[in-house]
Amino acid sequence: MPLKVHLIILNVVKTEIKDDDYIYHMKQIPLFISLLLLSAVSFAQKKPxxxxxxxxxxxxxxxxxxxxxxxxxxxxxxxxxxxxxxxxxxxxxxxxxxxxxxxxxxxxxxxxxxxxxxxxxxxxxxxxxxxxxxxxxxxxxxxxxxxxxxxxxxxxxxxxxxxxxxxxxxxxxxxxxxxxxxxxxxxxxxxxxxxxxxxxxxxxxxxxxxxxxxxxxxxxIPDTTDMGRFEKVNFPMPANFYDAYQNREAAKVQDMTVDKAMLMDYDLKMLSYGKQVDGAIKRMNPEQRAKFDAYYQPIEADLKARKLEGKALVEWKYQRYMKDYLSTAASLDRNIGxxxxxxxxxxxxxxxxxxxxxxxxxxMGEHGWxxxxxxxxxxxxxxxxxxxxxxxxxxxxxxxxxxxxxxxxxxxxxxxxxxxxxxxxxxxxxxxxxxxxxxxxEAMYYHYYENTVHSVSPHFGVRTKRYKLIRFYERVNTWELYDLQKDPNEENNLFGKKGYDLITKELKGVLKAQILKYDDQEAAKLMESAGS
CATH class of the missing domain: 3.40.720.10 (Alkaline Phosphatase, subunit A)
Incomplete structure (x- = not known):
């Protein structure tokens, strides 16, 4: 029973008190109020x-x-x-x-x-x-x-x-x-x-x-208490870190590789390598900045002394990325606790x-990204x-x-x-x-729109238990099809390949049904213009 209903009952009880019962009722009302209020709280808390x-x-x-x-x-x-x-x-x-x-x-x-x-x-x-x-x-x-x-x-x-x-x-x-x-x-x-x-x-x-x-x-950027947490760990690189993106046009034009898009100064805190500094570093108080410098400056000095180039530098960047990312995740996990x-x-x-x-x-480095x-x-x-x-x-x-x-x-x-x-x-x-x-x-529909940062082409698609069909548009205009059972890392685009006509037709039907179900008119027009 909601609290407001209890208050109405209280008012009714008050109006029914007779003069000769006054002392008796006045003794009972505090207990009555307490029971009603406890009942109201109990009712509310049944909802999780x-x-x-x-x-x-x-x-x-x-x-x-x-x-x-x-x-x-x-x-x-x-x-x-x-x-x-x-x-x-x-x-x-x-x-x-x-x-x-x-x-x-x-x-x-x-x-x-x-x-x-x-x-x-x-x-x-x-x-x-x-x-x-x-x-x-x-x-x-x-x-x-x-x-x-x-x-x-x-x-x-x-x-x-x-x-x-x-x-x-x-x-x-x-x-x-x-x-x-x-x-x-x-x-x-x-x-x-x-x-x-x-x-x-x-x-x-x-x-x-x-x-x-x-x-x-x-x-x-990790909490100061987590800086260096993974310093002695050498993380295994994903098997497809050096992916060549064969037959995947959208993957070829992206700009999100550890190699080219991850910045030495902004991302990896090697501050002398450029002028882009994360605003949080500038906001640090003297104590925080001292701990930051004490951790990152020796790493930067060691990097300069080693004069790394090519794959050696790319793989160094990957290790730094992993150490910073996971150290930042440590604080996240701790606060969830x-x-x-x-x-x-x-x-x-x-x-x-x-x-x-x-x-x-x-x-985390898959496809080099x-x-x-x-x-x-x-x-x-x-x-x-x-x-x-x-x-x-x-x-x-x-x-x-x-x-x-x-x-x-x-x-x-x-x-x-x-x-x-x-x-x-x-x-x-x-x-x-x-x-x-x-x-x-049975199927999941996806639609990504942003066509600026990291040069990822807008696309929409559908995933079933075994297959995934994707339609890229604007930056590139291509289709991709993956058999996730045989190719869980999505490296072999099967669209247009011999023997996949029937599954492609079936998946396009599933995709159209999802577009209709969720009333995505932009995707519907793109499907129609592609003659699908």
């Missing part, structure tokens, strides 16, 4: 709390829960051990802002209006799952990286990084319009703010908190959903795990296709709220309960 942790550019290949040997991620692994690990979680558009817009709206980029980071601004007036939670009695908050251009709407509280934010001593945009500079490392500060909000929230109401981490976004500890220590664990995911995947964007697996696929005590059996693993598109309807479903028909995602709550009749997607 929700904590969604969204990292940035965190590769599933670097998470030990997914079998990575590169580093240990005990706190992210803990969510998987105590809940479910999704082995086939994907995104609809592999880039930062668009991914967050999809999570919020449960709609593809062409429907929510945020297609790329260059030209899009999120329309906060549109429907989001948090607005429905809010109207359904939830307290809502977003803390950390937002990166959607406009101020958050549908949240009782927000505290966000402007644009990409800085790793050191970042500014936060506050709800009152002010800008607050805070001393410290960004992952720690975001967690501090999240815990502070949870401390101050109304404990009689359920809550939904989104924690948006900046890590592990470029330029991968702090979130879990807070929930456990405040008796919130049993009634709180925790989801961890990245806004997309990331390349860093960054994301492509529909190839390392970028398209995202890490995701979910803890929901009483609903998910600990240690569960899902092999069903799920997408970031599905988070909005799943959270509404878990909260017992109606899912608006405009939402394009599908609740995966039935999958969590181990129902053998529950099915994930």
């Amino acid at each position: 709390n929700i904590v969604i942790i969204v990292s940035d550019d965190h590769a599933f290949q670097t998470i030990s829960a997914y079998g990575s040997k590169l580093m240990q991620t005990p706190n992210i692994d803990r969510i998987a051990k105590e809940g479910m690990r999704f082995n086939k979680a994907y995104v609809t558009n592999s880039i930062c802002g668009p991914s967050r817009a999809v999570i919020l709206t449960g709609k593809y980029s062409h429907k929510n209006g945020f297609k790329d980071n260059d030209h899009s601004r999120f329309d906060g007036n549109q429907d989001t799952f948090v607005k429905h939670l809010q109207s359904g009695g939830y307290q809502t908050a977003w803390i950390g990286k937002w990166h959607l251009g406009s101020n958050p709407e549908g949240f009782n509280y927000w505290q966000i990084l402007p644009d990409q934010g800085n790793y050191y001593n970042p500014d936060f945009l506050m709800m009152d319009g002010s800008k607050k500079k805070t001393e410290g490392y960004v992952s720690n500060l975001i967690e501090d703010a999240a815990e502070e909000w949870m401390e101050k929230r109304d404990p009689s109401k359920p809550f939904c908190l989104v924690i948006g981490h900046k890590a592990t976004h470029r330029t991968w 702090r979130t879990l500890d807070y929930l456990d220590q405040h008796q919130l664990k049993e009634n709180t959903i925790v989801i961890y995911l990245s806004d997309q995947g990331f390349y 860093f960054d994301k964007r492509f529909m190839y697996e390392e970028s398209f696929r995202t890490p995701m795990m979910m803890r929901y005590p009483g609903k998910i059996r600990p240690g569960s693993k899902s092999e069903d296709f799920v997408m970031n598109l599905d988070i909005a309807p799943t959270m509404l479903d878990a909260a017992g709220l109606a899912v608006p028909k405009e939402i394009q995602g599908k609740s995966f709550m039935p999958l969590l309960k181990g129902n053998p009749k529950a099915k994930g997607r």
